Amino acid sequence: MLxxxxxxxxLRSVVAYVRDATCAVGTLVPPGxxxxxRGAVVHFGISIxxxxxxxxxxxxxxxxxxxxxxxxxxGVVNVGVIGRRFPAIKALPLIPQLADNLAxxxxxxxxxxx
Numbered sequence: 001m002l003x004x005x006x007x008x009x010x011l012r013s014v015v016a017y018v019r020d021a022t023c024a025v026g027t028l029v030p031p032g033x034x035x036x037x038r039g040a041v042v043h044f045g046i047s048i049x050x051x052x053x054x055x056x057x058x059x060x061x062x063x064x065x066x067x068x069x070x071x072x073x074x075g076v077v078n079v080g081v082i083g084r085r086f087p088a089i090k091a092l093p094l095i096p097q098l099a100d101n102l103a104x105x106x107x108x109x110x111x112x113x114x
Contacts, residue, residue, distance in 0.1 A: 071105020
């Protein structure tokens with residue numbers, strides 16, 4: 001019972017983080033207010049642009065490792081440099097955001113299967 005409660009609480013925490021992060025991305029476009037739908041659209045656009053960049057530069061050998069490294073580099077730029085100028089994004093914990101970008105790069109490379 002206690003184990004089930006912990007899993008439920010952890011899942012709620014993850015869902016809350018994803019919601020907050022998605023809403024925060026909405027501040028990147030005018031009028032600069034957080035919003036889930038706006039954030040999802042902006043995040044999708046950023047993912048398309050980053051995916052296109054990865055598709056053009058990832059080597060065929062060790063593409064998953066390179067994808068993870070490139071995703072982390074994208075995260076440092078997108079979150080650590082650009083995003084830090086926006087209070088709603090700056091308020092989010094940095095490590096999970098960088099981990100998300102690292103995973104994006106690795107999964108992208110795996111799916112593209114270069």
